[in-house]
Amino acid sequence: MRRIGLAVVLALGLFAAPDGAGAQQVGKVWRVGYLAAGAGSENQTYLNVFRQGLRDLGYVDGQNIVIEYRWGEGKYEQLPKLVHELVKMNVDVIVAVNAPSAQAAKETTTKIPIVMIALVDPAAAGLVASLPRPGGNITGLSNIAPELVGKHLELLKEVVPKISRVAVLGNPANPGTAPQLREAKAAAQTLGLQLHAVEARGPGELDRAFAAMTSARAEAVLILVDAMLGSHSETIAHLAIKSRLPAVSGVTRNAQAGHLLAYGASRVDVYRRAAAYVDKILKGAKPADLPVERPTKFELVINLKTAKALGLTTADDAGDSDEVIQ
Secondary structure, three states: OOEEOOOOEOOOOOOOOOOOOOOOOOOOOEEEEEEEOOOHHHHHHHHHHHHHHHHHOOOOEOOOEEEEEEEOOOOHHHHHHHHHHHHHOOOOEEEEEOHHHHHHHHHHOOOOOEEEEEEOOOOOOOOOOOOOOOOOOEEEEEOOHHHHHHHHHHHHHHHOOOOOEEEEEEOOOOOOHHHHHHHHHHHHHHHOOEEEEEEOOOHHHHHHHHHHHHHOOOOEEEEOOOHHHHHOHHHHHHHHHHOOOOEEEOOHHHHHHOOOEEEEEOHHHHHHHHHHHHHHHHOOOOHHHOOOEOOOEEEEEEEHHHHHHOOOOOOOOOOOOOOEEO
């Protein structure tokens, strides 16, 4: 695959600049718990960004910081157990990736600081009192996924102008699903689209979900942001192409896995900023005093190979059909 630089950047509020100084407490070895609802294999790229962010701030894994990793592998029921393991280790801070992880961490401990990453809507989920004043022991970064759902449907309508019926695939076990679905319904009404909500709590339900989309005569599918669905993005891409359904989502790596297109916050930026949050907390800042940040950089990715497989034409048809435009 060859990438073409067409990054889309939108300003929706500025990130605070990271602190210049690194950890200063001589002899202290900090212990950070890293809890992700998804699989370790799919998170390595962003995990490396997070670790590099820590190194840039003076933290060297194995020297003055130790990171304890726990992966939910898309099985949300395992997360409380994994959090308990981290609490027993007396970690200094817990980094929680996605809403189910943050929910499990918050329900397990009110004392250990929690830095959440890529939360759909932390205020609506009850994780924080508000974005400017989170309160409690949790803060971090939102990916504002609900606010982008309307843009996903707009892009889908631009690429496939004649569509009228769109399936929406979500995981009801994720507290971030409901706000995304509400935004999708509002946007669909404006765009003149009919939505058909389909649920999948695990990979074993994906075949049934796509069969339901076919029965509902869906002409495209919107994939809501969810760690379990993200863990099986290639399977979803295969089923979508097999069902002749253009798929759109809010996670750019999904387009690289075979979805037609994706538009969402730059996760590289989000994970880098998460390291700055950990730094602030280890230096004594309280989560309650650190506003939840919203992203400023967004990316649009289109998979031209998938477009060709679906028989769709694009402005870049003259190029290599294996390209991913980003």
